[in-house]
Amino acid sequence: MKRWHLISLGVGMAVFVGCTCISSAYAQGRGQGFRPCPYAPYQCPVTGVCKPMTVTGTVSRVFTETLDDKAYPGMAIKVDSKDKGQIHVHLGPVWYLERQEFDLSPGQEVTVQGICVDEAGKTRLVAARVATGDNVLLLRDLEGRPMWEAWRKR
Template sequence: MKGKCSIFVITAVLMFTVAVTAFAAPGRGGSGGWGLGSPYQRMYNPATVETVSGEVISVDRITPMKRMGAGIHIQLKTDRETVSVHLGPAWYIERQDARIEKGNTIEVKGSRVTFSGKPAIIAAEVKKGDALLKLRDEGGIPVWSGWRR
């Protein structure tokens, strides 16, 4: 009886350790590096928020930083420039009703940053016609941080 109890305890401890390790690993479970307090999240600066509009010339999946999950990124051609716009994690963006596609005319409100040495915008809102895709609040907190709670 003692042998079976010991095996049960050891198995339970191992399962608990594996579960904790899996959920704590960057890029696994949770927000995949896109959440509150992550290095990527800290790039968003409410002081540099601006609104731009133009035509979507590409929609791509990218991994912005090491150990992050995939994200959705667009190239937006405005009157002045073509700028990279980071929308958010693919697992969140792909589950939204509002679809952003090549050729769409949209308006983006977000924080202008320098990413990999080039100008980019981390989006807070995207308007497409009457549809509004809300991605962050005024302080830059991602809406997916509390998703499904």
């Protein structure tokens, strides 16, 4: 009887230790573990279509969007400009923008610099720099690489 008691106690301890190790391996704390970045530097799919653009206007809407099924939700705004009409501006992932000390709300005057993409007659802007008053939010470098990427090529 003593032998079966020791064997069952040993098996129970092995299961407990195994479950503890496995559960901690799959646990992902917010901001502490490895999180692959689903965003790649923007590459224009058609040569000559993407061009630099600057828009000045009033923010009419701030919302979230998902560009791909594998991507994290991104933040976007609609800007009403006097000369170009309403422009859809993609800013970047929500998790990155939450960490910035930058607040956008409808009615604010903004100046957005970025890469213009014409898709099916609609103008979209991938923002590289957003300015409101004295505040500036840098989102991408001159080559279109996002600031939230850890490694940068020289």
